[in-house]
Amino acid sequence: MSEDDERARRELALLLRRLTVELDAVGQRFAQRHGLNRTDVRALVAIMDAARRGEELTAGRLGEAVELRSASVTALVDRLEKVGHLRRARDAEDRRRVVLQMSDSAMAAGAEHFGGLARDLSAAMEGYTPDELAVVRRFLVEMTDVIVAHARTPEPQE
Amino acid sequence: MSEDDERARRELALLLRRLTVELDAVGQRFAQRHGLNRTDVRALVAIMDAARRGEELTAGRLGEAVELRSASVTALVDRLEKVGHLRRARDAEDRRRVVLQMSDSAMAAGAEHFGGLARDLSAAMEGYTPDELAVVRRFLVEMTDVIVAHARTPEPQE
DNA sequence: TCGAAAGTCTCGATCATCGAGAGATTAGGT
């Protein structure tokens, strides 16, 4: 393997990092625009993702999704409910549970912001052949696997 | 364009998001392992990046890098200095400035954690031809451009 | 039916961040 190859691979790794930074900034922008913080946005996204799967999140499941303790979830839901982005509803089947229902306006705002990005990304992908997209797909899957291994694996001892 | 193409593109967008989530988790893991928070890690990474460019960061520039006000930077540097990850030094040329010098141990820990990931990513990229990597590179650059446009652009009015 | 478990909430404490402003140093115009 040549040094140029090595440099090219290093550059790709940096591109991946840059992409994550900028994608984070998209959420950050949504947060600022709506007077929310990072956690609030993550929560709304988690609820939207669940809704797209046809599920409703309970407070507890939301806490798992955004990695917060129950006390913090209560405060989080209080914040979002106060500004009208969602409302609590007792689960009829298990009255201990609180299911979170996103308001139509919040759902629309989220779709506007993040859906618009998805559209633009999809449009930009039209400049690639199916074979090229397949290569990209394989690349992203493999890199994600490597990253996941690093995020979950114990520090190597040497 | 077929529906399969559309679905493939949507899946790629989701893969990009998943990758960012997992890459974030890598930093999160470093934070937990060293008793730091997200901001602290971002700060150390910024200082390491600068060091790789042969620069030293001042308190003010670090604040720009991690988007904190000066009061918060002072607190941040206090935290990192207290645990020995860096030390303050007055800039000899401009004595208003405080230059931040990362300790060798912190630098080593960062290189271990993030450098290891970079190595593994690079190794995983050996399974691709130069042409394939060129396609991936073009893809990442273009997608990042689209994302940046979305992070900086005003909301479209419709 | 009764005790344990699950789900959420309340309360008080802790910590990260900020705005306002102080203090020190440098830059620029005269």
Added chain:
DNA sequence: ACCTAATCTCTCGATGATCGAGACTTTCGA
């Protein structure tokens, strides 16, 4: 050489996000 304005960092007090401990309600299982 001055003097003012600008720059850089820090201090202080306030605000807000998060947490642990524990209370309360509801469900589950023996």
